[in-house]
Amino acid sequence: MQDDATNPTEPYKFSSSSVSIACGGKVVITNNSSGTHTFSPTHGGFKDSGNMNPSSTVSVSFFFKGSYGFICSYHSWMTGTVHVT
Numbered sequence: 025m026q027d028d029a030t031n032p033t034e035p036y037k038f039s040s041s042s043v044s045i046a047c048g049g050k051v052v053i054t055n056n057s058s059g060t061h062t063f064s065p066t067h068g069g070f071k072d073s074g075n076m077n078p079s080s081t082v083s084v085s086f087f088f089k090g091s092y093g094f095i096c097s098y099h100s101w102m103t104g105t106v107h108v109t
């Protein structure tokens with residue numbers, strides 16, 4: 025998660041909106057922005073991170089192949105997909 029100073033109306037973003045990992049791998053999300061965010065599933069498949077304050081990190085493991093959408097609960101434009109292959 026990062027600040028996006030180039031976009032005043034949507035001032036935060038995930039640094040990657042599409043992430044590919046192998047089955048059994050994990051995604052590490054670090055909040056490098058100035059705001060509070062979440063790493064939340066759009067349609068299930070992993071546990072909601074809950075609030076992530078600046079400088080916090082969560083690690084999410086994926087054990088089943090598929091595509092898993094994610095979104096920030098606070099900022100509807102912060103979305104992406106984890107592809108587990």
Ligand SMILES: [Cu+2]
Pocket residue numbers: 036060061062096097098099102
């Ligand atoms: Cu957010």
